[in-house]
Amino acid sequence: MPSNSYGVTDEQQEIFDYEPFGMVITAPAGCGKTEALAYRAKGLLERYDFSGNGRRLLITSFTNQAKDNINERLKKYIGVQTLRDHVTVCNFHGLASRIIKAHGQLIGIGGDWTLANVDWVGRELRTGGYTRDDSKQAGQALRDAKLTCLTDDDVMKQLESIGGQAGEIARTIEKKRINEKMISYDDQIRVALWLLSDHRVAGLYRNHFFAALVDEFQDLTPQQLKFVQTLCGKNITFAGDTAQSIYSFAGADVAYVQQEITKDSGRQIKLLRSFRSAPRILNAVNSLSPLTGSEHLSAAFPNRWGSGGVVGLSSFDDEGSEAAWVAGMSKSILRHCPHQRIGIITRLDNRAITLKRTLTQNNIEYTDWKSGIFRPEVAGVLSDICSDIQARTFENNLEALQYIQQKAATYHVGQIEELEEGCGWLFDQLFQRGFDSSKACEIKEKITVRRGNETIATRDGIHCLTGHAGKGQQFDWVFVLGMEDGTIPDFRAKSFEEKCEEARVLSVMISRARIGVFGTYTKGKVDRWGNHHVNTPSEFFEYLKKVPGLLCGKDDIVTWCRKADWPAIALM
Ligand SMILES: Nc1ncnc2c1ncn2[C@@H]1O[C@H](COP(=O)(O)OP(=O)(O)OP(=O)(O)O)[C@@H](O)[C@H]1O
Structure with missing residues (x-):
């Protein structure tokens, strides 16, 4: 039971x-x-x-x-x-990586091969000096070949059928991978x-x-x-x-x-009945069903939610004022309900930069799902490796990766899979910093250690994550940040089917919430060259606006919060 x-x-x-x-x-x-x-x-x-x-x-x-x-x-x-x-x-x-390690010899993959939990192809494409279009097409060609073929020979044969610059790039990268004896993330399931x-x-x-x-x-x-x-x-x-x-x-x-x-x-x-969310949140999820194709959801226990939960939308002049409001609201919710979980969810990581900066400046603790969150023993090993890296220089990416993996292999930790993923994470962090080892200290600070037996699924407080990472997770409260056209739906979604997938991402974000969801959008933004842009609200607003009882604007939301029965909410 x-x-x-x-x-x-x-x-x-x-x-x-x-x-x-x-x-x-x-x-x-x-x-x-x-x-x-x-x-x-x-x-x-x-x-x-x-x-x-x-x-x-x-x-x-x-x-x-x-x-x-x-x-x-x-x-x-x-x-x-x-x-x-x-x-x-x-x-x-x-x-897949366990199977390759145990039986790789059968197809000539011995101990001298590097099995990496990193997106090797993505990195080669970004650093190869290719045009955006060529790089995109070559990436797609490699992805398609590796999703459909089994052997390296078959992958190469498929790539040979691709003409133009994209085919050329894809073949060069694949040859390099084999020469460097690398099984990257996107090869693992195929090779297994x-x-x-x-x-x-x-x-x-x-x-x-x-x-x-x-x-x-x-x-x-x-x-x-x-x-x-x-x-x-x-x-x-x-x-x-x-x-x-x-x-x-x-x-x-x-x-x-x-x-x-x-x-x-x-x-x-x-x-068909939701145990997770209050009726108002389910109304918001249902409002998107013409796009998501979801069946109508109803609450399994509609009476357990007091006034039925809360859904609100609010606009802000810019990301700074939005971040200040979300930080203040989160702090206030946690003052009333210290053991609840708040998910601040964005379509892409970079939409949360101002918010994370604001939380840090105000000494508000949060768990950044983009940082590495590891059990103490794994976090300890990764911290040691960071200290070690600081005094080293690497000739190339492969050398850095092999160094991290070899160093990690000298420790005896129970969580081998987590350590392997941690090595991939560390390599990614170094890659983002152009393999500048003097930045290892900065990386070390990004290693979050789990407290006691808690996991990401049980940790209280504020969590910053993307909609895709939030899949299957649950929070008491959710802020969906950045509900602007171009952000959600993402500007790359053009066709109706692509827009529907974006609506499903939004639906996943909203449906993580148990008690309340607040969506925010900004009226404008200043790009990195100082130009001002006017934002339009997400086209999905048309659907959400129909949610019965929707609170519009921060004044309505703040009034709701003032009147709310917080002792009862803290027990929900
Ligand atoms: N029979 C039940 N009675 C009460 N609560 C339940 C019951 N079954 C599941 N729950 C609770 O409902 C919540 C949602 O359940 P669960 O995460 O399994 O849903 P899900 O269908 O996997 O959701 P998602 O697709 O969003 O990941 C959890 O908090 C879970 O503990």
């Missing part, structure tokens, strides 16, 4: 009880998919006869934050010991699948995992789907929501994936 006062729903119980391993769970935001997956894990583990066979349940996630999220729930249902003994929670790249095409390797993993649970199926690329199906066949429970598909730019293909998984699954279950 979920450890909440409401108990499990009939649908969640059915998900727990369903004995065959394959099933599909669909539900809009906050309706308890992830909770149901964790509960199903308990059911599967209780029924499975391990009898010393050492087999495990595989649970995949996309990010570390999502991993924390599912881990927290699993601990609640099955306890830490069973989690450790019988479950592997892992992101796709982490799993290449290895798994050997039936001996595939057999080992099929024997190791008896079933899998896959959350957020709408974000899978066909390649990721093939990967998990190769590992677990039809023994997979998928959970997801097509109205939250926001990764098509990275190759996710929701229509294909949905068709494939429903074809094979024995049972499909839909959840």
